[in-house]
Amino acid sequence: MLLKRAVIKGFGKFKDREFRFKPNLNIVYGPNESGKTTLAKFILCALSESDEDLARYKPWSGGEFDGFVETTEGTFSLFDRDGKKLDRRILEAVAFVLEDDELESFRIEKELFETNLKKRTERTDEGRVFKTVLSKLETFDLRPCFERLNERYRTLTERVKEIKANVRRYNELEGVLQKLRTELETSKKVEKDLTNQLEVLRRSRTERIVKDISEIKARLETVQRELEKLAWVKRYSEQQIVEIADLMNKEEKLKSTSDQLKEEESAIAEKLAQVTREIEKRLQSLNLVSVTDLESANLRVKHLSLLTKMYTEYNSETQPEDPLWKIFLETPNILEKVEEEERHYRERLDALEGKKAKLQEEIKDLEVSSKRLRDTSVVGVLVGVVLFVVSYFFKDFATLLYILSAVSLVFGVWFFTLSKKKESELKIREEELVNVSIQKPTPPQILKTLESYGITTLRQLRRKYEEFLQWKVANREKERKLLEMKEIEQEIIRELSKFGVTGVGQTLISAVERLQHNLLEIQELLQDKEGLERKLNNVRSEYNNLQKELKATSEAIEKILGSMSLTRTEVANYHNALLRFSELKNQQLELEKSLTLLKMELENENSDESIRRLKERILSESERQSQLRYEIERLEKEMTDLVPNYKELEVLLKERDEVSIKINALKRLETVIPGLREHFRTLLERFAQSYQRVFSEEFSNFITFVTGTSTNFVVTPELNLKVAVEGELRDPEEYLSGSMKDLIVLGLKLATYKAFYDNNIPLIIDNALIRLDDERLVKVLDFLERESNVRQVILLTSDKRVLDKFKDSGVQIVYLEG
Structure with missing residues (x-):
């Protein structure tokens, strides 16, 4: 058996760990408390039936408490109960050398290895002979033979009856x-x-x-x-395309900014042109040729201001008692003008009323006509439908009825079309009536102006004008001043006319004020024009710089695209093409x-x-x-x-006689077998006892190899280790050091494996060599390295000397963290 790996889901300090082992020597190194003993206990518990100590190794951090060991002979789980696990006592005796093993408590239970001992005995020629003979004698039972022969005898007897x-x-x-x-x-x-x-x-x-x-x-x-x-798309990395796309985006932004600047330039130029046109318009409205005439215009405006001041003073002194007298003086024929406007207003009002009455009459006629045509069309359609239905019942007159039905339907449609035309005309006349109703003639403008003076009708104006004539007769001096004021007013009007401005009476003052205001606005427009010209120059300069940068960016893009054999369209479509490529790959x-x-x-x-x-x-x-x-x-x-067969009967009789002879022979053989069985059992036990010598030789060879000297240890027939002291056999615990005890425990387990255990099983050593000195440690490691050629060895240690020994040897070393 070889250990391949140990998978720990949860055991002691380990959680979700996996350890792999090679067939020969394996070193597991880690400091104290790193889990070496836990790993050894896990392997022992997985290979054998667990004992009560298993509960001590529940996962420290909680979680699943399980794991398994994979070997060349199958997988052994921690909690399997399928009966295929190994005997724990045998494993502890031959396969596991733990750090806490004590020589005082080490005992070899000989009965554990009887099965393997018997198998080893059978591997020798002499042992196989003893075993085979003894096995045959122990299982040799004559009773089945007697039973079979007696049964056969009865069968032969009954067979004759069955024929x-x-x-x-x-x-x-x-x-x-x-x-x-x-x-x-x-x-x-x-x-x-x-x-x-x-x-x-x-x-x-x-x-x-x-x-x-x-x-x-x-x-x-x-x-x-x-x-x-x-x-x-696979020839180019996404980073390259992104860089080109960034340049293209930059180019687009530069173009967009350039277009914006161009639009801004156009807007500023347009606004500048508008300001220029406005200045020219204002100058033309003042009868000025150019901006250079503004200085002389300002002087004339100042003169006008003085005249206006004089006119205002005169006006305050000669102000008539009634504000209307001034209007009457300025416009002597005002009464005739109002009468003429009133006459024209009445004529236009009468014309609108006549047109409105005419449209109402036409609308009434159109409504009656449209209703008649619509009713006639309905009657025609109904007559056509009735005639068409009647034609199904009067087959002889069907053709005539079809014709009459068609004519009725045609007349119905024609009258319906005429009614629609009348309705269209009716809508037109109604719209004209609404427009005429909305229209109102313009009332007399002079009366509208005089409303602020309380004059709303022509009769009131006539009465007020008679009062003015009476006032004029009684106020000749005031009239003279009014004439002087009129002369000043005429001079102001002449000056204003030079600027293309007109006005009468009180409007002269506002005209002068508007003239001053216009000159001030022209000055402000000139300032705006200068600001717009400066802004236009700045925009044009920025536009030229952007054009240079845009040209450099475009040349860089074209250079990169040329080197990569790409087009702008391919770069723009790269992500879509890459997405389509992926989709096609998935489809594939x-x-x-x-x-x-x-x-x-x-x-x-x-x-x-x-x-x-x-x-x-x-x-x-x-x-x-x-x-x-x-x-x-x-x-x-x-x-x-x-099928009846008489020859069979003869054969049956003959066979029955032979069976009778065999029964008598077996009775004689039954008395000889017990003595032979006892003799061969004694020979086999003597042969098996020779393996005690093998155990003693293996132990002595290991101790001699490590210490370099012969030993005075003796192995008794009960497989107990004694030390010869002054001719007496004594227990070795009180005469040996701790390191020597560790060495003896290792030697006893190695000797037990070789002498009594028949299967191949790994050797697992848990930090049991820590107390050995350097020389003996090297010897033991050499022995284990040689032993790993025939048996897998897993050495768990915290001794750095072991690492120094195997650091360049190619031996697998697994490190555990503290």
Whole structure:
């Protein structure tokens, strides 16, 4: 037996660990408390029936408490109870040398090895002879012979009586045999029909699967061709494509930024043009040719401001009692103008009312006409339908009725079309009526202006104008001042006209103010223009720099693409192509899997339920035929045996005499066998006792090899170790050092294995050599290395001297953590 590996799911400090061992010498090194003894105990408990100490090795951290040891003779689990485990006492006596083994408690139980001792005895020629003879004598029992011979004698006697009954039995079996043969022929015919059905089903199944295989192969070829087209994606790493894509994204961003700057430049230029146009428009509105005329315009505006101030002072001194008098003075013909506007307003209002009445009349006529046409169309359609139905009952007049029905339907559709046209015209007239109702003539504008003075009608204006004429007669001095104010006003108007501005009365002041405001706005527009020009220059400079960077980036991209034989489209589509490539690979695997399954299905016809059932039925018929044949053969054989045979009777009588002679001979032999059995048992026990010498020689050879000197140890017949002191045999514990006791325990277990144990089993040593000095340790390690050539050795140790010994020897060393 060789240990291959030990798998520990949970045992002591170990959890989910695996240890592998080689056939020869294995070193497991670890400091104290690293788990060497735990590993040795795990192997011992797995190979043998566990004892009560097993509970001490439950996992420290909790979890599953289990594991197994895999050997060349099978797997031994920690908690298996199948009876195949080894005897724990034998393992502790020959295979395990533990650190806590004491010489004082070591005893060899000879009865444990009796079975192996007997097997070893049988391996020698002399031992095999003794064993074979003794085995035969011990199992030699004459009683079965007596019984068989007596039984045979009775059988022969009864056989004669049975011959007469055979004739009757023979006739009965003949009828049964004929019936079985008929059933056999029927079963053969059924089997043949089922076989034909099976062949037909096999052919159809094969054709179907072959067709499916061809289709999958075609699809697989298509996928492979597409994979070949996309094979380029595997030539480039994703990092390379990402770098190129980053450059392309950078290029796109530069282009986008450049376009934005271009748009911003256009927007600024457009805004600059708008400002320029606005300045020119403002200058034109003031009758100025260019910006250089602004200085002279400012001087004229200042002059206007002085005139406006004088006009305001005069206006405050000559302000009429009623604000309307000023308007009447400025517009002497205001009454005629209002009368003219009132007359035009009344004419437009009368025209709208007439048009509204006309549209209402037309709408009323259209509603009546549309209703009549719609009713007529309904009547025509109903008449056509009725005539069409009546034609089924009057076959003689069917043609005439069909014609009349068609004419009625045509007239119905025509009248319906006319009603729709009338409804369209009606909607148009209604919309015109709504528009006319919404329209209102523009009221007189002068009266609307005079509403703020309390004048809302022409009669009120006439009364107020009469009051103005009375005031004018009574206020000649005020009229003179008003005339002077009028002259100043005319001068202001002339100055304003130079700027293209008009105004009367109070509007002159606001006109001057607007003129000043316009000049101020022109100054602000000029400042805005200068700012826009500066911003436009900055944008153009930034745009040129971006164009240079964009050109460099594009050249770098083209250079990389040229070196890698790629196009921009391939880079842009790389991720989609890579995803498609992966999808195609998965499809290829799925198709190959399906193809394999179909091939397996083609090879394994039993997967088809119909074929399997047919084969089962054929097999059932075949088994039934076999049973029938068997029954026929059995009956034929029985009938053959039942044929009367007088020669058989003579033979039976002769055989009965021979049996009687044998019975008498056995009775004489029975008295000699007990003496022979006792003699050979004594010889075998003397031969087995020679293995005590082998045990003593193996132990002495090991101690001599390690210590270099002959020993005064003696092995008694009871396999106890004694030491010769002054001619007396005494227990060795009180005369030996601790290291020598460890050496003796190891030697005793090695000698026990070689002398009494017949099977190959590994030697496991748990830190039992730690107390040896350097010289003896080297000797023991040399002995173990030589022993590992015929027996697997696993040495668990915390001694660094062992590592130094085997560090360059190729021996497997497993390290445990503290």
